[in-house]
Amino acid sequence: MKMLINVPETVVADALRGMAAAHPELVVDVENRVVVRRDAPVAGKVALLSGGGSGHEPLHAGFVGPGMLDAACPGEVFTSPVPDQMVRAAAAVDSGRGVLFVVKNYTGDVLNFRMAAELAEDEGVQVATVLVDDDVAVTDSTFTAGRRGTGATLFVEKIAGAAAEEGMPLERVEALARQVVAGSRSFGVALSPCSTPAKGGPTFELPDGQLELGVGIHGEPGRERRGMMTSREIAEVSLDAILEDLSPRLPVLVLVNGMGATPLLELYGFAAEVRRVLDAREVAVARTLVGNYVTSLDMAGCSVTLCQADGELLRLWDAPVRTAALRWGR
Amino acid sequence: MKMLINVPETVVADALRGMAAAHPELVVDVENRVVVRRDAPVAGKVALLSGGGSGHEPLHAGFVGPGMLDAACPGEVFTSPVPDQMVRAAAAVDSGRGVLFVVKNYTGDVLNFRMAAELAEDEGVQVATVLVDDDVAVTDSTFTAGRRGTGATLFVEKIAGAAAEEGMPLERVEALARQVVAGSRSFGVALSPCSTPAKGGPTFELPDGQLELGVGIHGEPGRERRGMMTSREIAEVSLDAILEDLSPRLPVLVLVNGMGATPLLELYGFAAEVRRVLDAREVAVARTLVGNYVTSLDMAGCSVTLCQADGELLRLWDAPVRTAALRWGR
Amino acid sequence: MSDAVLDARFAVRWLTAAAALIDRDADRLTELDSAIGDADHGSNMRRGFAGVVAILEGAPPGTPGAVLIAAGRELISKVGGASGPLYGTLLRRTGKSLGDAPQVTAGELRSALDTGVKAVQELGGSAPGDKTMLDALVPAVEALGTSFDAAAEAAEEGARATVPLLARKGRASYLGERSIGHQDPGATSSALLFAALAEAAR
Amino acid sequence: MSDAVLDARFAVRWLTAAAALIDRDADRLTELDSAIGDADHGSNMRRGFAGVVAILEGAPPGTPGAVLIAAGRELISKVGGASGPLYGTLLRRTGKSLGDAPQVTAGELRSALDTGVKAVQELGGSAPGDKTMLDALVPAVEALGTSFDAAAEAAEEGARATVPLLARKGRASYLGERSIGHQDPGATSSALLFAALAEAAR
Ligand SMILES: Nc1ncnc2c1ncn2[C@@H]1O[C@H](COP(=O)(O)OP(=O)(O)O)[C@@H](O)[C@H]1O
Ligand SMILES: Nc1ncnc2c1ncn2[C@@H]1O[C@H](COP(=O)(O)OP(=O)(O)O)[C@@H](O)[C@H]1O
Ligand SMILES: [Mg+2]
Numbered sequence A, B: 001m002k003m004l005i006n007v008p009e010t011v012v013a014d015a016l017r018g019m020a021a022a023h024p025e026l027v028v029d030v031e032n033r034v035v036v037r038r039d040a041p042v043a044g045k046v047a048l049l050s051g052g053g054s055g056h057e058p059l060h061a062g063f064v065g066p067g068m069l070d071a072a073c074p075g076e077v078f079t080s081p082v083p084d085q086m087v088r089a090a091a092a093v094d095s096g097r098g099v100l101f102v103v104k105n106y107t108g109d110v111l112n113f114r115m116a117a118e119l120a121e122d123e124g125v126q127v128a129t130v131l132v133d134d135d136v137a138v139t140d141s142t143f144t145a146g147r148r149g150t151g152a153t154l155f156v157e158k159i160a161g162a163a164a165e166e167g168m169p170l171e172r173v174e175a176l177a178r179q180v181v182a183g184s185r186s187f188g189v190a191l192s193p194c195s196t197p198a199k200g201g202p203t204f205e206l207p208d209g210q211l212e213l214g215v216g217i218h219g220e221p222g223r224e225r226r227g228m229m230t231s232r233e234i235a236e237v238s239l240d241a242i243l244e245d246l247s248p249r250l251p252v253l254v255l256v257n258g259m260g261a262t263p264l265l266e267l268y269g270f271a272a273e274v275r276r277v278l279d280a281r282e283v284a285v286a287r288t289l290v291g292n293y294v295t296s297l298d299m300a301g302c303s304v305t306l307c308q309a310d311g312e313l314l315r316l317w318d319a320p321v322r323t324a325a326l327r328w329g330r
Numbered sequence C, D: 001m002s003d004a005v006l007d008a009r010f011a012v013r014w015l016t017a018a019a020a021l022i023d024r025d026a027d028r029l030t031e032l033d034s035a036i037g038d039a040d041h042g043s044n045m046r047r048g049f050a051g052v053v054a055i056l057e058g059a060p061p062g063t064p065g066a067v068l069i070a071a072g073r074e075l076i077s078k079v080g081g082a083s084g085p086l087y088g089t090l091l092r093r094t095g096k097s098l099g100d101a102p103q104v105t106a107g108e109l110r111s112a113l114d115t116g117v118k119a120v121q122e123l124g125g126s127a128p129g130d131k132t133m134l135d136a137l138v139p140a141v142e143a144l145g146t147s148f149d150a151a152a153e154a155a156e157e158g159a160r161a162t163v164p165l166l167a168r169k170g171r172a173s174y175l176g177e178r179s180i181g182h183q184d185p186g187a188t189s190s191a192l193l194f195a196a197l198a199e200a201a202r
């Protein structure tokens, strides 16, 4: 598998050097793998910190900036960051009003962020943690690792980020983040596997004419393999799975997300089918975002995330944001 | 080849329906294939119109909005739009101060836009046309079709768009667009071919361990096939080709562009190597933009574009823009 | 020459036959365009000629000239790409040159086609030998002096003769030396156009 | 049991041997993780144990407990993922439990490892049978009562026994029924850890 890299060992450091070159508005600590908005710590503001394995770009470093994250900690490809990164980042962004850790629900992320929270608290930083677990393809049970965190992470980071930017206290920012998690559900489909630099090839085989339903964003196979479907059928299957779990009584924010290698042309076509299904099910759509935001390297495929939004969530979603990958308002 | 589509015949219309669903700030005429900013025609403003084959998204429809294009006309995949589209779009956006056609230099685009210009002028619209031809992989000669238009299109649309937004007259907007073209050069590399919906498979074969140097954005093979290279080597080869043709005496705008399927992680790593080479060659970098902007469906690979920018071009580059794919300022 | 009556119905028969041949060979045209272009020539031509058939199915114009003009217009507004304006211009200018006679001679058709092909050369800034549709069109019009079948054969031969050429126009020119060894898709579709003409005349 | 002197140098020998086995088998670990996980277990473990070797190569701590604590800390700050905190905790808690004795008995090591493995269970919220590293660790510590070689064999057997299990923890759990039929990568690396222990004791 051909990749645009030097050697697998340096992909994350190389990417961070590129971010530093392209984004003077960010402080990029390549050696310690921490990306921080240049004006941090922002006086009087709760700080938002996230991170996770690399390979999901622009998540998370692409969401650092006013109105969203204060810091991001990228781990190795598909490997959660280590506690040292979060401890260092927390120290860099804490203004004294506390730090919210936004953590996708994977064992590695949960454990490393938990250790980091303990260490940061030892250093006098007030930490709250919100776990994102929106993927309905995974059965949630206390006997399992629980649902995965995927597309809803973007909603949490944007909305909690806007709340923090407005000066809300840590408990309020955390409560809003939890509200977003509670009201968000996702479902993903792969048309092709991804290839990780470490493995140097595809993480699973997906024959022509077949797709994987209910995939995550780490190259793991999904819950079920099926014959190839049309964009319309994929929208139906995805939304069936989501709406079985969530019956929105409020207008929804919709994320039509590309896994990385699916052309934007196809993704917009898929967005049309998603809207068609939602209209048919009488789910009101407040906003639609289409693009590659929570990716899985070079996987072809897509995911849909719905987030039920009341007036306040919608206002916070619309609030100005200025990051590498998400920008609007002001 | 699996694609996230319904049938090949409807991909463009499907995508436009999706754009309509996601972007209420645009008027999307699905039937006539015209995308126009909602507030057009903007009184007293020169209008910018572009278009081309689909499959290069977000180019061009993703660049419609304040500070950039007034209208975009998407053709079939890799097929230039037909004159009717441009005539209709020109009528919709002309405020009386004239319309600038931004045309990538391909025979099909040139011919269709030329016909459209004649027809629009018959209807009383003042039309100027700028041809973008930045790809140094193609030998320029009067005995050939000339260099291809690729990444520089983004610089032309952004900078001329800002000039138009400021109220400059058509001749001035056109002159600035020509200045951008004259000072811009690109070079592209493919790690994998793309697959078009019509063909249903890859447009050429590229064995493992090989890449194509000097590719365009239509799935055509490049000028030369070579053994696989590192990101660092690709940056060197690309910039050698560009700097052989352009010796920037002014700081440059840099576009590090993904062809569609190359992960953003890799693209940022490549951006780091591009910067390293430019630093070594003592080329001053004013701004760097990294992302998938001028794509070729699901092709893996990248291109680099340099644009020599004086103070005014830089100011216009930094000016506010508010489109689906490019947004900053204000 | 054949004894066909070259009226509006003949023109409709010609274009309908062309549409059928193009539909049959669309994948081959796309395959050829895939090697030295962007893999759309087959779908471009199919879309365009399907449009032509659709407008001619209703109430076709009453003269061969008007039929060709209408078909040319349809190609220009349906096809896009390089082939849309070029083939559109070919048919439109040929039709214009035929004037409004309800019936024309083979000689008149040949001279009108000659005008049409010249318009293509002018629009494309191209000449025979550049590895384009002209390499089929020019010898075909030439051979039309002999017979419709000779024209079809000449077009076919012209298309095949593009294989060793180095492309100087259109997308294939980007490939430089690598364009050598492949048959030009546009010359191939031009051969279909003349095969259809011979068929219509039979 | 072997006659090895279980001092700091023994601990260094153990971890160095583990690093070598992991380096040798990293691709296999990644391959296993590719089937039911995210294809990084091999590179995670290799990166972590390379770090461990690096810090022990200088001036290693003077007691086996301190060596294990330092190694555990290094894993926590180098590996990430699920395996970093889990293996880091295993070594750190085992080391802590050994106290600051310059030399320990096999029985003391076994009971310290037992504490370490319990800490892994607590941190991971997991139990034997969930198809994780615990399926190798728990029987290995159990068999340590017999001999180092028996422990290595028990770990290896425990790893193999994960094949028919349905995963309830870690990434493999996302696959549900499809996790059945694959050997757990973490259990496999745990077997390497105990193979290295037996090697160090020889
Ligand atoms: N300048 C030109 N003059 C004459 N024919 C041309 C010219 N440029 C391209 N062509 C013809 O057009 C054909 C390609 O048509 P098509 O694939 O439909 O359009 P595009 O190249 O825009 O994708 C070529 O094979 C060639 O025969
Ligand atoms: N909750 C848990 N308890 C014990 N071991 C676990 C748990 N979750 C995962 N593991 C172990 O970790 C291994 C995976 O490690 P690794 O691939 O390095 O991390 P990640 O799953 O984060 O990619 C699994 O094979 C399993 O043995
Ligand atoms: Mg991992």
Ligand SMILES: [Mg+2]
Residues within 6 Å of the ligand: B053, B077, B078, B079, B080, B108, C038, C040, C081, C082
């Ligand atoms: Mg084309």
Ligand SMILES: [Mg+2]
Residues within 6 Å of the ligand: C033, C037, C038, C039, C040, C041, C081
């Ligand atoms: Mg073509």
Ligand SMILES: [Mg+2]
Residues within 6 Å of the ligand: D033, D037, D038, D039, D040, D041, D081
């Ligand atoms: Mg793993």
